Amino acid sequence: xNLALTLVIQGVVFFLVAWGVMIFFWPYLMGKIEExxxxxxxxxxxxxxxxxxxxxxxxxxxxxxxEARDKAAHMVEQAGKRSTExxxxxxxxxxxxxxxxxxxxxxxVALERTRAREGLRHEVGRLAIAGASRLLEREIDERxxxxxxxxxxxxxxxx
Amino acid sequence: MLFGxxxxxxxxxxxxxxxxxxxxxxxxxxxxxxxxxxxLDSILFxxxxxxxFILVLALAARRATSGVPGKLQAxxxxxxxxxxxxxxxxxxxxxxxxxxxxxxxFCIVFLENFMDILPVDALPAAAxxxxxxxxxxxxxxxxxxxxxxxxxxxxxIQWVGITHKGPRVFAGEWFTAPFHAHGTVMTVLLAPINxxxxxxxxxxxxxxxSMRLFGNMYxxxxxxxxxxxxxxxxxxxxxxxxxxxxxxxFAGVVWTVFHYLxxxxxxxxxxxxxxxxxxxxxxxx
Numbered sequence: 305x306n307l308a309l310t311l312v313i314q315g316v317v318f319f320l321v322a323w324g325v326m327i328f329f330w331p332y333l334m335g336k337i338e339e340x341x342x343x344x345x346x347x348x349x350x351x352x353x354x355x356x357x358x359x360x361x362x363x364x365x366x367x368x369x370x371e372a373r374d375k376a377a378h379m380v381e382q383a384g385k386r387s388t389e390x391x392x393x394x395x396x397x398x399x400x401x402x403x404x405x406x407x408x409x410x411x412x413v414a415l416e417r418t419r420a421r422e423g424l425r426h427e428v429g430r431l432a433i434a435g436a437s438r439l440l441e442r443e444i445d446e447r448x449x450x451x452x453x454x455x456x457x458x459x460x461x462x463x
Numbered sequence: 464m465l466f467g468x469x470x471x472x473x474x475x476x477x478x479x480x481x482x483x484x485x486x487x488x489x490x491x492x493x494x495x496x497x498x499x500x501x502x503l504d505s506i507l508f509x510x511x512x513x514x515x516f517i518l519v520l521a522l523a524a525r526r527a528t529s530g531v532p533g534k535l536q537a538x539x540x541x542x543x544x545x546x547x548x549x550x551x552x553x554x555x556x557x558x559x560x561x562x563x564x565x566x567x568x569f570c571i572v573f574l575e576n577f578m579d580i581l582p583v584d585a586l587p588a589a590a591x592x593x594x595x596x597x598x599x600x601x602x603x604x605x606x607x608x609x610x611x612x613x614x615x616x617x618x619x620i621q622w623v624g625i626t627h628k629g630p631r632v633f634a635g636e637w638f639t640a641p642f643h644a645h646g647t648v649m650t651v652l653l654a655p656i657n658x659x660x661x662x663x664x665x666x667x668x669x670x671x672x673s674m675r676l677f678g679n680m681y682x683x684x685x686x687x688x689x690x691x692x693x694x695x696x697x698x699x700x701x702x703x704x705x706x707x708x709x710x711x712x713f714a715g716v717v718w719t720v721f722h723y724l725x726x727x728x729x730x731x732x733x734x735x736x737x738x739x740x741x742x743x744x745x746x747x748x
Contacts, residue, residue, distance in 0.1 A: 308607060309493060310502040314509055315611030319564075321513045321571065326563035329520045332527065334547070337540055339529035 429453050478692050485583065485688050487597040488605065489590075504598050505605040512574045512602070516567070542566065549735070553742040556627050561741055564619070568612070569734040575602040576680055576726030580719060583687045603729075604680040606673065613673035616737050620668065624744040632747065637661045668740055672733060679729050683722050690714045 433453060489504040523539040532540060543566060550562040578586075578600040590598040602608045625633045638654040640661070693711035697704040 306497045306500060306607075307610060308498050308500045308502070310490075310500070310505055310605070310607035311611035311614070313501065313506055313611070314602070314605075314608045315615045317506070317509050317513060318567070318571065318612050319615045321517065322560070322564040322567035324517060325520065325567050326560050329524050330543075330559075330563040330566075332524050333520075333539065333543055336527045336529045336532075336536075337544060340532070343529060 425458070429456060432456055478695060481692060481695055482685070482688050484597070485587065485684075486599070488599050489595060489597045502599075502605055502607060504600070505602040505608050508575065508578060508600060508602045509571070509608065512571055512578075516570050516574060542569075546734070550738055553738045554745055555742070556623065556745040558623060558626070558741075558745075560619070561623075561738065565734050565738050568737055569730050572603060572612075572676065572733050573726060573730035575608070576730055578602070579604070579680060579683050579687065579722060579726060583684070583691050601680055601684050603676055604684045606677045609673035609677040610669070612733075613669035616672060616740065617665070617669040619737075620665075620740050620744045623741050627745040628747055668736075672736055676729050676733055679725055683718075683725060686718055687715075687722075690718060 488502040489507075490500045490502050493499045493501055519535070520539065523535050526533055527536050546566045546569065547562050550565055554561050581600065586600045587598045599605065624636075628636070638657050638661075639650065640657060642653045642657055642660075644650040644653045690711055693707040693714070694704060697707070
């Protein structure tokens, strides 16, 4: 068990190996590790970004949905209001029209009645004159007795 | 001669012979004197293990992708990031050599330690078929390996100290720390004491690094050898063979399991202490 030349050789071999590791392997493998770490970091960042985008999109979708719901509700409400309005309006128009028609009919009736009464008065007047002339056996001058006749027919019409 | 464990002559059988045989290195003498002997087995296994380590790294690097990593790449990256994190926590300098050195220390020391888990007789017996008489498979159970690494770490510590603080501050620290003095007289008085302390501090680091690893691996190897001795020279017609065989099996299992813990821990300790020493050296007192 001597300390001999062997130790020099062993030391040299050993440090040569370590030197070789430093030159050839360490930077290369470490580079790969660091590259992967960077990739992983980037991937994680991208995932975070994606998650954030997704959250934002979800929030935006929710907003849009709520807006649409509000709009729809508003539209339904408007439509309801409008339909009520239309019904009311139609009702009003119908009532006015009916009243107009009724009034018109009333007028017509009154006119008819007046006309009939006039006719009747004339008829009665004529009959009265005919009757009277027959009674008097002579022709009554319509002109001279017009005043009398009118008075008479008016009395008839009143009665 | 260290520890008086050098085996000069081939022992003649028995437990002593077996263990002595196993503790003898395959070595060649490259010159006159003990220093010039080279332990071929330690160097061979270090080279083979280093090649395996580099091969695996190369394989991982060749297929490496910054996308979804394969299993090998993931495993290596796990180790890499662990060591890198540890180095970054401890050492605040810019020396690019520290982290690769740390991972090399851990992997190579672990793999060399791992040779201890293989059956103690397997590789030496295989080597014998090719006419190789002695073969020690655990390079870290050779003091030369651990001292070689620890001396390298020692030099690195000095280098980091010089480059991080500048030669002036670095040299000054040898005489002004750990005892800080005010005034010229006290500074001069304390300088030799500080210098002595610094010498001890600097010597103790590589010494403890190398001795700890070597001691653990050497002891572990020795215990495997002792367990193997249970059925040394056993014969099928002896009852003791069967009793000791079972005992050997269980002892082997227990020690192997325990040794897994030790080899990992020792590799880890060597790496962590290297990082810590470098980290301390980079900081100003």
